[in-house]
Structure formats: C-alpha cells, structure tokens
Amino acid sequence: MSRRLPEPVAVSGEQLGANALEVEGVSHSYGKRKALSDVSFHVRPASFCVLLGLNGAGKSTLYSLITHLYAVQKGTIRIFGFDVNRTPSEALRRLGVVFQARTLDLDLTVEQNLSYHAALHGISKREASFRAAAVLDEVAMAGRAGDKVRTLSGGQMRRVEIARALLHRPRLLLLDEPTVGLDVKARADILKHVRHLVGETGIGVLWATHLIDEVASGDNVVLLHEGRVIDQGHAAEVAARTGAPDIGAAFKKLTGVAGEGDRWDQP
C-alpha cells in the first residue's frame, strides 16, 4: 500500500490558497429538532482533519450537507471555493466520499462497482479500467478485481470503497466512521493508508469518528458535541488549552461524557 497514486488532475482555475473544505455558520434542523447549530471550521488541502464526536453529535447530518444530500438551510459550505448549494456539480466533482453504511453493490464485482462509479463521473470505460487498476493496486486489492463484493471481508470492502472514492481524483476526501466494525489490523491499515494519501497526493481529508485513538497529536481536530463545535485546532493545542494530558481527556473534560476508544479507559 505504498506505491504512488497518480497525481490528482491539475484543476486549473481554482483559487490559489482556497480551503479544501470550508464550513461557515452552518445550522440544520429536522423539523423542530436542531441537529447542527452554527458550525464553522475548515480543512486545508494536504491535511488530515478529524471530526470527533459521539454518535448523534451531528456528524452524519454534516456529511449529508457537504455531499448535497440535503440543502444547506443556514450558513455556507464550500469545496475549493465552490458553494455546495449554488454549484453542487463543481463542488461534488472535487469530492470523494466513503459513507458510514456500505454502499457497494454486493452482487457486482469489485471492478464493476468501480466502473459504475466512473460512469457516474463521466469517465470513459478505458480510462476507468486504467484508473481502477491503479487505485486497487494502491489498496492491495488488485487481485480481487474480478470477485463479487459479497465475498470480501469488511476491511476489504472498506478498502475498495476508498479506492472507489479516489477514482475520479477528488481533492477532498470525506470519510464517515470508516473503521466501524473492523478488526484492529484492518482499522490500522486503513488509517495508515489514508494518512499516507494526504502526504503523497496532497488531498485534504475529513475523517469523522467517535474513536479517540484514531487522532494523532499532529492532526487538526474539530470537536463536535450536540450539534456544536466545542473546540478545534491541533490535537495537542486543544489538549493544552483544556489542561488535559491528551485529546481524549480533553474531549471528556469538555463534554463531560466518556466515549469509546483505547485511551478513554485510562484516567
């Protein structure tokens, strides 16, 4: 899982210095229930940002807004400067997503799934099979290209989903709880691979999780709790600000809730 990915296509015309993702004052309600209130943060290109929050904190709602499944009710979301509400097409083509739920077609082969995704981005068949070979190789799944997805393990499916999300060479990658339900090794592999992508290809990554041990001290962290951003910045900074030994303890202190993950159990 270490060979070089093809460089992202040079997307000319994008504003130099634009953030990969910019969320500004976003609020969202389902009827009377408020899911997000005044959420603001950004993700720089070539950076790994962790959106940390417990289940129900509003992470999935936020992802639904960024992927334009719902329209943004209040505030703005921009991907490389393109407003998701106003120019969804331009925003979405720069975005790769790995959803929390499995979204591969179980009855189709790995290759067919990728090929369908390529078509949804207007990529030709020939180009698609060329790219599919490269991205599958990258996640060490090249040997399973012809197999039905149904026969893969959970970790392998996730790797295929990551490969698929990169097929159209996005510049921002969103992952929603990508390691849930995976064993320790598969989790570590996937985390390592995505971190590697950031360094190699300069892609911006927003990694949503409730597992504190997935945060490294150099990561940018956005702490989401009950629909609000309660703190953000470098993990070490946030911890220092809170006067806690690490980000896990900081989160616990800020929210008053214990979450999951290895370090949570240690006082």
Added chain:
Amino acid sequence: MGSAVTARQRREGFSLVQYLRCFAGIVWRETLRFWHQRERFVSALVRPLVWLFIFAAGFRSVLGVSIIPPYDTYVLYEVYITPGLVAMIELFSGMQSSLSMVYDREMGNMRSLLVSPFPRWFLLTSKLMAGTAVSLVQAYAFLAVAYFWEIEPPSPWGYLTVLPALILSGLMLGALGMLLSSLIKQLENFAGVMNFVIFPMFFASSALYPLWRVREGSPWLAFLCELNPFTHAVELIRFAFYEQVNFLSLAVVLGATIVFLATAIIAYDPSRGILTRREGP
C-alpha cells in the same frame, strides 16, 4: 478565510459525451442487476402467464368481448387481456424498481448515485429509463410466449408499432414508482403499495374488461376507470398493437409521465424535497 468565488475559478461542467457515459453506466448497472436477479425475471413472466393461461381460459366463455375498437372482429378473451397483461408487467416492473430505490436508500446505494456531480434530474431520469429498458425485455418475452399461444397482432408490424407505446407506458409507471419511492419511508411500508396502488390500478382499468361492460354494472366505477392512467397505458398498448394510435390515451399517458417524473424530481431535490424534512437519506 478569503475564498469567495472569484472570476478566476473555472467551472468545468460536463460534455455531452460525459452525460452519455453517465447514462450508459446507469443503464448498464440496472441491466447487470437484472441479470443477477433472474428469479425476478421468471416471476415477472410467470405472473401474466398464469393470468393468460388460467384466468383467461376460464373466463373465455363467461365474458364475450364484442367488437370495439381497435378490434374489427370478435376476439377471444385471451386476445383482449394481453395488452392489459403487458401493462401489468410494466406496472410490476415500475413498482419493483421503486422498491429497489427504497432498498438502495436504506442500504446506502442511493447515496453513491446522488453524490454524482451530474444534475439530479438527469440521474433520476437515467435511472427511470434504465428501469424501463429492463421492463421492455420482460414485455417482449411475454409477447413471445403469447405468440405460441396464438395471440399475435394482425401483422408482425404490430410488434414494432407497440414499442413506442411500451416505452411511454413503461416510463409513466416507472415514474410513478419513483414518486412512490420518495414518499415511502421504509421498506416495510411497501406492502401497502401493493394493496393501495397495484391492485386498485390494475382492477379499476380496462385491462381485464372493456369499459362499456363496467359501465353497465356501475357508471361511477367506469368513470373512475377512465380517470385511471393505467387504463390509458393499456389502451395505448392495445391500439399500438393494432398499428393504431389512441390519441386520448397518448395524451393522458404523456401528461401523467411528465407530472409523475417532475414530482419525483422535486421530491428528491435537496432543497425542496421530502429528503430534507426527515432524517436519513
């Protein structure tokens, strides 16, 4: 961060070729899924054949069909109900694809379609056309079996002239299914669609009995049948099979297709649709 959209940003857009690739990809996936669910194909074929071989044979002597357009002679009951059964295949196919959309939504597959950068109306219309293409295969397979039962159009051209009618009615019923899929919250609710959509639509139509017969029994029911777009899908197919056009039915089917599809697109629109108002994709 100062990243307001400036003139320097270039929108890339998509070329016509890319639109076609996307469309072809959606049709291809639908075809593959259809291929993987062969039992669905068999059951889609068995259902109308049971009606044809058992129901129609039994009713043959009970229900005589007089000479009504497009028929210029007395026809056997089997011949009369064949267009209705073809429409039934399309009705079930349309509902099936809406069922699969609800399923896709629950399973998350719908999301991979909806994060495509192509406009949503285009994605949904492509999906609708893909579903219709699959229903055409089923309809022609049924007509092929019926041919060996000696149910055939007056001339072989009928198989060709019925094609546009099949496409149009398939689109209408698929669009109806898509609209329903946007309204149904969960898969479990789908049984209700069976009871409240498929059966009433099928029975309150001219599929099994000519409307003048219905009118003898109950004028208001006949009126209801005339309002039923499914009746017009059946009549459009019936006339087309005889190389004729029923203009009233054509207009109704065309109008209903547009209304159903437009409403479905609005329902799936992120800013206006029902998706926004409830949780979950």
